[in-house]
Amino acid sequence: MSVPLSAELAAQLMAQLVARPCVLVFAGLDPSGGAGIAADLQSVAGQGAHALTVATALTVQDNDRVYGVQPVDGAMVLRQAQALVDKVTVRAVKIGIPGSAANAQAIAEVIARLRRRQPELPVVLDPVLASGHGDLLSRDDAVQALAPLLPLVTVLTPNGPEALALTGAADPSAQAQALRARGCRHVLITGGHGDGDEVVNRWFGPGAAPMQRLSDPGPQEDSRNWNWPRLSGAFHGSGCTLASAIAGQLALGMPMERALELAQQYCYRSLRGAYTVAPGQRIPQRLPHI
Template sequence: MADGGSHQVSRLSSSASAPPCVLVFSGSDPSGGAGLQADITAIASLDAHPMSVVTVLTVQDNQHVFGVHPVAADLVRHQAQVLVDRIEIAAVKLGIVGNRANADVIAAIIRDLRVRQPDLPVVFDPVLANGAGDALASEDPIAALAPLFALATVITPNRIEANRLCGDKINSDQHPDIQAQQLMARGCQHVLLKGGHGPELNHVLNRWYTAGQQRSWEWPRLPGEFHGSGCTLAAALAALLARGWSMEQAIDAAQTYCQQTLASSYAIADGQRIPNRTLPFLQQTKESS
């Protein structure tokens, strides 16, 4: 007869090996392709710990959004406050917020965190619509996001989002430098302009801008359409910044990770494919270095 007392499972204690925690504000996607579900998987796969605050309940599949229901601002605040009161936050990732009231609450929480962590990285993916163009806010999304730009360390708009944020007269295909300067004038330190919706047929051109520096990356354009690719990239970037990577290193590696998730994507139905975010990316990186 086994002696249960001699085989007790020892409780693991908190230690320096615990993964850094990323606080995520975004909407829930029942399809699992985008939003919080995408963020959680991507962040965890890059060896950080995701903590999710639901800002919006959506009704959507892998192709279209049928309903957007913002969570009450007080509930958004309560979800986040109990976490930040107890747990050290290594990075923040922002996705859809739903309305201005939620954005104001999130901005206040970030400001409070920055009192004790002035260099806390905040990755802001200013999502205005899904890949099919369906709205993801209950009111004017640009006005709703306004309080968050000055608090962002880096923003990651795609071509369509950048054009809407800057006004369609300044097109990212013709004036990406001007667009980046306009976006940084809102207070963020870095801008990553994503080219997935650009006119190039065979490649995707992403551009990173910061004060006095810029860099571009060209990636092969993969066939098909993808659900949650922008969430994947921004979440990966937040995870790597939480792990202490420099901005340039994190942007470079996050793009590589995102490209790999798209290349190994899968279809759960007709329409947009789901990025495979469960790849052992960091282990591959270590083995190849």
């Protein structure tokens, strides 16, 4: 004979059935809704995960230009994060603009605390150094501000210009080697700022298929490439979309190669369905992953 469940136990079981893995997001507020926290919320949700958002900066921007950045105080960044991690289990971390060197240090402190309990906690960093038009997104030197975060990174997702700024090297393999030497376990260098009919995204790190060895006997990074048809026009928040999708997939427990594959598929579909809110860059349409 079955025993009826109490209302409290039934509620607990239901909560477990509908629970979503959580991604702790550190990002700036973009009033246009195209990038930053807004993009992260939508992209993480699109993977079937939930975003816990910590605001690192307030910005003045539209879908094209950034006119001002006001970092949130580092102590407030810590308080926002602590209130969340004290109650919620975090399955992945995604970092956008820290806003300041002090905030980057605060974020590094939060990750260090989390990793004491979860040594393998995935951390995805989108190293946004400037807007697409070159507008700065940090009060301090953006490259230097990222220094305390790089050794904690599971996946770094720079575009070509960002990888060049972070390393000073022009060759993607050399860029990846330099970034991995600084502690980044995986590096996905995206090709959206390149030329040609295809966008080439290059993954360097453990598990990437070995690249073809050329006559050069020097050290080479193992890599895998993904090629995507280049879409016309420009997009606001494409990097946020990709990095947050990766974090969402890792929070779901996907292995690295599959997480990168699914996140790129999601980003490509979002850009292909992008819509307009004003003249200039289009907004990715971040729908649930199908």
